[in-house]
Amino acid sequence: MDVFANTDDELTCRELVELVTDYLEQALAEPERLRFEAHLTECEGCRDYLDQMRRTVATLGRRPPQALGAADRAQLLALFRSLQTPAPSRPDA
C-alpha cells in the first residue's frame, strides 16, 4: 500500500498500531523492534496507544474468578462417584 510509502524507513503511526501485538509478544525482528521503539520516543500518541493496549490486556486478565457453585460441585462429584468401578453391589441384588 503506497499509503505507507516512506522516503526513509521511519514507521508511521498507522503502521505502528498494526505492530503492537507483535511488539508485546516479542515477535518483532530486531530491526523492526528498533524502528518501533524509535517511533515511540518521538510520538506521544503512539505511547498513549501502546499504554491503552497494555491496560486493555491487564483489564481482561483481572476479572474476578467465578467461584464454583455448590450445586455444580455436588453434581460433578456425584458424576465422578457414579463412574467409579467396581460399584458396590446392592444389598438385595
Add this chain to the structure above:
Amino acid sequence: MGSGEPTGFIAEAEPQAAADMRLVAALRQGDEAAFLGLVEQYHGALQRVALSYVGSWALAEEVVQETWLGVIQGIGRFEGRASLKTWIFRILTNRARTRGAREARSIAFADLGGGWGGPEEPAVDPSLFLPKGHAEAGWWSSHPANWENIPKARLLAAETRALIDTTIAALPRTQRMVITLRDIENWSGDEVCRLLELSDANQRVLLHRARAKVRHALAQHLAES
C-alpha cells in the same frame, strides 16, 4: 505460586508431565479430592471457553458437563503426550465442535465459518490518521487519549466488564477463543496454538484483531464519561 511454602520447590521443580501423571494416577484410583481440585481449577475456564465456542450459556453448560464426563471416562486412556490441561480442553473443543455443528442448522451465527481470514481489518479507524498527500500522512490526526489518570476501579467496574463481555461475544469465533484463552485465562501463545492448531503467526493476528476491537470499545466507553 507455591512460593512461600517450605515445600514450594517440589511444585516448581517437578516437571509438568510428572505432576500430571501423579494427578492422573489419583483420578484413576477414584480420588475425589483430586477430582474436585481439577474441577475447581478448570471449571470456570472450561465454561468461558465453551461459551466462546457455542455462543450460549445453556449450551456451554452442557458442553462442560459432557467434557467432565469425557475426562472421567477417558482418564484411563490418558498417555501424557499432551499436558493434562491441553487434553482436557481438547475434549472440550471436540464436544463444542460437535455441538456447534449440530446447532448450526437451527441457529444462525454471524461467523460459523470460523472467523479467520476475510478482508483487511485495521486495528484503528483509518480516519484517525492524516490522509495520503499530507506531509505527515499516516501519523495521528486525532491522538489517542491518555489513560494514566483513569481510576482502576473504572476499568474494573461491572459496567466496563459487561461492555468487554459484549465486545468479545461479538468477535468472530476464532478471535473470541484466542483472546479468551490468552488474555482472560492467561494461557501462553504456545498452549493456544497447540489447542486450536494454529500457527504462531495466525495466533498473533487473531489476538491482534481481537485486542484492537476490545481496546476500541473501551476507548469509546471511557470517552463517554
